Amino acid sequence: MNRFIISFISVFVLVIASGCGSADTPETDSELLTQQQTNPSPSSYARVSLDWFGTYHGVTPCADCEGIDTTLELTRDESFVLTIQYLGKDDEPQTTEGDFFWNEAGNTVTLAGVENRPAQFFVAENAVIQLDMDGQRVTGDLADLYILRKQSESEGN
Template identity: 45%
Template sequence: MKTQTGKWALGVLMLAVVTVTACKSNREAGQANPDPAHNSQNALDWAGMYQGTLPCADCPGIQTTLTLSEDGGYTLQTSYLERGDSVYTETGQFTWDDAGGRITLDGDGQKFQVGENRLIQLDHEGNRITGTLADHYVLEKIDDTLIGKYWKLVELHGKPVEPGSTMKEPFIRLTAVSNRVEGTGGCNGMGGTFELKAPNRIGFSHMIRTMMACENMEIENDMIGVLETADSYHVSTDTLQLFRARMAPLAKFVAVPDN
């Protein structure tokens, strides 16, 4: 009986040794063939334009646009709300941390955590900002294919806008500075603001225009109505379409050189 007990104990010990050895071998194999490193720097499409309104200690907010280039350059534009129309622009280089998850701007040392289509502003120590406003320290990536182009109006509610049918060529141009939109409906100059949100969402403010009277004002009136009701868009090559509630296109524009 004593011999059988000894054999049983020896068997248990050998099983334990085999199990530990197998687990160790599996771990070592996993260490020898680790997954390729995946971090924000090498796994995300981080280059592009980011926008948002960051908290401000003594104003309603800081409207911020940060553009990151693949060569490590950046352009930072900030505008303090309710402090006039002053826009501050800063350019420079940014650096990644060793983990490839955070960047630091070389200008004033601002730090951001790089996520999927967003940047999260960090404190100067590189930590997430906490408190009731924590969720507001975010810049969202926007579709910059719309920005800076001269978009000529070519169609309204499915009907072509013929060249020469208005005194001026109807167009819009969206700029990143203060999210401004400007243009003309064919007679009056007009302007306002816009907001972009993923995926392919857009909204325009009430459009302000001059008060000239021209022939064929229907096109201008309809164009302004489209801008003030559109809630989404689609860009294909050099064509921009505006929609409302995924219905038929309200208007179509093409990108052309400035006149």
């Protein structure tokens, strides 16, 4: 009889546990990345658990041009190459190279030597999110435009 009760309780706990969390499933990339940024667990820190090295690309908003074509390459030796081009304004891209460092939480990189533009990126699964000049996540209707997607090897330079 005791085995039956223990088995029943075990099954009941499994059923309850499997139903938990489904209401919190993010619907958009932005919601998923926000959850990763605001609720990191020690086992999910980007620095130790993601294949963060690689090339990321996107077109971020621009106040006085069509957009900023942005490519960021992060290497395993913690160096970077940042290439930006102001679309409809610049003929040639601007490239900055240097080292980057991780924040204490292991989820955000700061590009050393980058001035007069955002230099911090939150690292997520197959993406980096450009943070604002104060290191904060951009919110609102344009938030998804600050996500740079990781390129596959075949898309690389």
